[in-house]
Structures are given as structure tokens and as C-alpha cells.
Amino acid sequence: MAELIRMPKMSDTMTEGVIAEWHKKVGDTVKSGDVLAEVETDKATMDLEAYEEGTLLYIGVEKGESVPIDGIMAIIGAEGEDYKALLNGASGGSQDAAPAEKPNPAPAPSGNVVQADVATKLPDPEVISAAPAENVKATVIRMPKMSDTMTEGVIVAWHKKEGDTVKSGDVLAEVETDKATMDLEAYEEGTLLYIGVKEGESVAIDAIIAVVGEKGANFKVLVDGNGSASPAPATPAVENSNGNASNGTEAATGEGGSETALQNPQASLPANADTDLSYAGGAGDMVESSGRMKASPLAKRIAEEKGIDLKQVHGTGPEGRIVKSDVESFVPSAKPAKPQPAQQPAPVQQAAPAEQKVAPQPAPAPQAQATSVGGDYEDVPVSQMRKTIARRLGESMFTAPHFYLTMEINMDKAMELRGTVNAVSPVKISFNDFVLKAAAVALKQHPNVNSSWLGDKIRRYKYVNIGVAVAVDEGLLVPVVRNADQKTLSTIAAEVKEMAAKAKDKKLQPKDWEGSTFSISNLGMFGIDEFTAIINPPDSCILAIGAIKPAVAFVNGEVKPTNVMKVTLSCDHRSVDGATGAAFLQTLKEFLENPMRMLV
Numbered sequence: 179m180a181e182l183i184r185m186p187k188m189s190d191t192m193t194e195g196v197i198a199e200w201h202k203k204v205g206d207t208v209k210s211g212d213v214l215a216e217v218e219t220d221k222a223t224m225d226l227e228a229y230e231e232g233t234l235l236y237i238g239v240e241k242g243e244s245v246p247i248d249g250i251m252a253i254i255g256a257e258g259e260d261y262k263a264l265l266n267g268a269s270g271g272s273q274d275a276a277p278a279e280k281p282n283p284a285p286a287p288s289g290n291v292v293q294a295d296v297a298t299k300l301p302d303p304e305v306i307s308a309a310p311a312e313n314v315k316a317t318v319i320r321m322p323k324m325s326d327t328m329t330e331g332v333i334v335a336w337h338k339k340e341g342d343t344v345k346s347g348d349v350l351a352e353v354e355t356d357k358a359t360m361d362l363e364a365y366e367e368g369t370l371l372y373i374g375v376k377e378g379e380s381v382a383i384d385a386i387i388a389v390v391g392e393k394g395a396n397f398k399v400l401v402d403g404n405g406s407a408s409p410a411p412a413t414p415a416v417e418n419s420n421g422n423a424s425n426g427t428e429a430a431t432g433e434g435g436s437e438t439a440l441q442n443p444q445a446s447l448p449a450n451a452d453t454d455l456s457y458a459g460g461a462g463d464m465v466e467s468s469g470r471m472k473a474s475p476l477a478k479r480i481a482e483e484k485g486i487d488l489k490q491v492h493g494t495g496p497e498g499r500i501v502k503s504d505v506e507s508f509v510p511s512a513k514p515a516k517p518q519p520a521q522q523p524a525p526v527q528q529a530a531p532a533e534q535k536v537a538p539q540p541a542p543a544p545q546a547q548a549t550s551v552g553g554d555y556e557d558v559p560v561s562q563m564r565k566t567i568a569r570r571l572g573e574s575m576f577t578a579p580h581f582y583l584t585m586e587i588n589m590d591k592a593m594e595l596r597g598t599v600n601a602v603s604p605v606k607i608s609f610n611d612f613v614l615k616a617a618a619v620a621l622k623q624h625p626n627v628n629s630s631w632l633g634d635k636i637r638r639y640k641y642v643n644i645g646v647a648v649a650v651d652e653g654l655l656v657p658v659v660r661n662a663d664q665k666t667l668s669t670i671a672a673e674v675k676e677m678a679a680k681a682k683d684k685k686l687q688p689k690d691w692e693g694s695t696f697s698i699s700n701l702g703m704f705g706i707d708e709f710t711a712i713i714n715p716p717d718s719c720i721l722a723i724g725a726i727k728p729a730v731a732f733v734n735g736e737v738k739p740t741n742v743m744k745v746t747l748s749c750d751h752r753s754v755d756g757a758t759g760a761a762f763l764q765t766l767k768e769f770l771e772n773p774m775r776m777l778v
Contacts (some may be wrong), residue, residue, distance in 0.1 A: 198215075713749075
């Protein structure tokens, strides 16, 4: 009997998983223990093993899509077994099952539609959402949720253009998330009819990014029925009733009819002309029939900021559209090209003498000069990881009332002991390891610091898990050393080195970063004397470690050289008071100035 394969809960904080890769395809034989797929949970990718034997009958989630906990991913059963009843009877079934049952009501909207019906039914979202599934042989491609913290994705590059043939498994685009840049693969076959997001632009989760379907299909019904601003889907309906495409468009569009008509001049166009909402005639024409430049919004904004005349830029996008890369790589061939703005108004004046007022348009030229005087600059897009870091640290900084306590610690004995320990240790022990061990032992004596603010209560932990901030190319990760107070220096050193390497390779597992009760950030290796760190939620405190610097100390009236390290404790005043934080630092100081005390 066929069995449903559901998304398991792979960690205590997991709410959904993203299919990073399928290792089996429909029709493959599956044995117990075989790896069905790789599932990504935030920063970790884990294997999903089969616990049933049989044939993989159905895959309901494509690569790159997210699945909530307990959501249906696949079905395993006997070869040729009918599994549709199992899908229909299961709650949370895949969306793929629904379309299989929808063709029956198709005759309802496929008949002749009266213009009055179109006007009344188009605003009804239920009618709009139902029509595409029944009439249009095309499928909407939405932005998948590729990690549990992802809220939007950025299209880094399109590997297909409008009009290209798409096969299942083809890479449509590269999508940058808050964790990585991942391939977006096609799960439908057909023609890429529509691209709704340009390169470099961000799009929210579940928003439409493309449409794949049968060549010539009226995909605009799908796009408009899912939130598009253009109500062009009414055009085919009106054509069925009166055969007049242009009049039908105007009637259906209402207030926005003129814009839609200009974007989609159906009369005398080839059948596949509606595969591009911005189709305006010649394939290489960068100017639409309405006189507007065919350029993405991002390209227009960058061109405006850099003072670039889009008329001089050659577009490489679909139908000659100017995209972000065209503007960024544009280099003016000669400065005399600037007079061109004066030449452009001439054709416009021939069309309408009243537009002589456009003569002041040479104003963009001074803008270009003003921009160049300010010097060159570069706008660096924010990665999704950086956006997440900014959001979380912003929430911490502006919701948790921070205060800071700084103390100097004499590191002479710690430096002396480090040399002795490294002589017998299997791994090299750093000063950071000494601080981590000292902080862990001190936290056992000060449970108020080893705590979290939970709104209506303060949670004091009886165990000590210390998060160690690790810098990676795109931001900051915080793997955790668990039960640090119970571990030796060599064990701590080995764990920190291993997790730092895994963090930089983005191979951390959920168990590696979850459950910290206190955090440490060390910039001493960069020569930073002291700094303040932002608390890593849900911890109440974070310790910032500076460099060990030579200094002068007065001992019994004599001047002696010494080595001093400054540490700063950032505290959440909601759960930790000043005296509590100061007492913790005093204990930390005692352990580091007499390190043998924490080793016995």
C-alpha cells in the first residue's frame, strides 16, 4: 500500500525545510535507508532517508521549494499503484494534486464570455484564480522559500530568456537568499512565456517571477489573476464575444486601458507576441510605441543616479530591454554624445508641436555633470545573509536596553601558562580559548548573567553553552560550544577550530548554532584595543575581547612591564543589572589572572 512521505522535524526550532536536491526521481526503486533528498534548514543541509520500500510514485515538492513540517513531499508504493486517492484524502497535500482534479470544471469559463460578465467577474479574486487553472496551458513560477529565515530573494542572473524552450530540471535563474546563492530549477516543461523580475531585483516569497507553458498561451490571465497591475486578461474574453481585440482591451482595462493597450497591441501581431508584456514591435527596439524606454526599473534608477542617458545604452535583455548589467557596464564612447538629447526631441516635436515644452529636457545634462563632480562610487547590493544580520541585530539593539562594562585584565600568568599547556596539548590553544573557559566557569557562579529575557519571565540556564562569533565572507555566524565549563582547554580549542571551518564552508548543522546562553566576540587578533558588541538574542550578554597590549604596572612602588587585555561586557538591562555584570567580570578577571584556578 502506498505511503505518504512527510517533512520531518529535523531540529527543535525547525518549522519548514527546503528541498536542496532530489536523489531519486519518479519511477525509481527505493529501499529503506536510501537518501531520498537533501533538505536545507537555514544554514544546514541534511539527508532525508527513506523508511519505506517500493517505487517512488510521486514527488510533490520541487527542488528549491519549501515544505512545512509534516507537509507531503512524496509517495512511495507499489509500481503502477493509484495514489491519487491518498493525496486527495490527505490534509496538506501537494498543490500538484489539485490541478489534476480541476480540468472537469474547465468548460465553465471556456465558452463565450459576455463583456458585461468580464467587467463584473474580473475584480473577484476567486474567479480570477480559478480561471487560469482551467483555461490556460501555462504554470506560474513563484519565488520559493529556500531557507526558514528567507523573506525575499534576489535574481542574480537569468539562464533563460523569454521565448526559450524549458525542460524539467533546467536552471531558470540564480537566486540569492540570506544564506547562499542557489539555482532555481524548472519543474514544468514548455516555453518561458514571461519573466516578471529583472536581474538584480528582489522579490518577496511566493511572488510571481515567471510563467512557463504552451507557446502562445494567454499567460496574462495567470499574471493578472495573481496580483498584477495590468488587467489585460480580459482581452481574450472580449475577443471571444466580439472579435475586436483593441476595443476589448479598452473595455476590460477601464482606467488603465490605454497603458495595457500600448503594452500589448494584439492587432497584427504574431501569435506568440503576448509572451512579453512589453512587446512593442521590432525585436531590437529599445523604445516602446508609447515612447518609453524599455528598461527595468532598477536599470532606470541606476542610470538616473549615474547620469547616464538610456538612449545611448544597448539593451541585452529580452526584446532589447535594458537591464542592470547594461547600465553598470556602460562606458560613454565620446563626450560629444551628450548633445544627443537635443537631437531626440526633434522627432517628438514633429509628432506634436505642443511638445516644444520638452525643450527644457536637456536638464539631465547638468545632472550628469553634477554627479561626476562628486566622484565615482559603487552601489553594492545587500546579500540576503547581510539583510538577516541587519534585521536581527537591529531588533536586538533597539529592543534590548544595552549597557557596557569594561575592565582591564593582566594576562601575564595566562601567557606563561599557555606556553606550558601548548607544549603538551594535541591542538594549539589560543588566548580566546582561555577566555572562553574562564567565562564558562564564571557563568556557573553567576547564573543571572547566564540567562535570557523572555518577556514575562527570565530564564536562568543551569548549563553553559557559549556562542563564538565567527566572521565569514557575507557576515557573521555564531556556532556554540556546549557545556563549555565541563570541557578541557584542548577540547574547547579543537571544537572552536572545527566549527569555524564549517562556518566558513557553510556546513554548520542546526546543533552547531542553536542553544547559546552567552556569546563571545574577539577582535584582538586585528589589533583592536577594545570595542562594544551587540547582544546575540536570546542571550542576555556578550563579551567583547580586545588585543593583549604591553603596558606598565606599578608593583610595590616599582615600574614593571606587563601585558593587559581589555574586555567589555554588553548587558541587556532587562535581565542583568550593573552590579551583576560587574561581579561576573571580577570573577572572570580572577580566573584569567590566576588561570590555574579554573583548571583544577
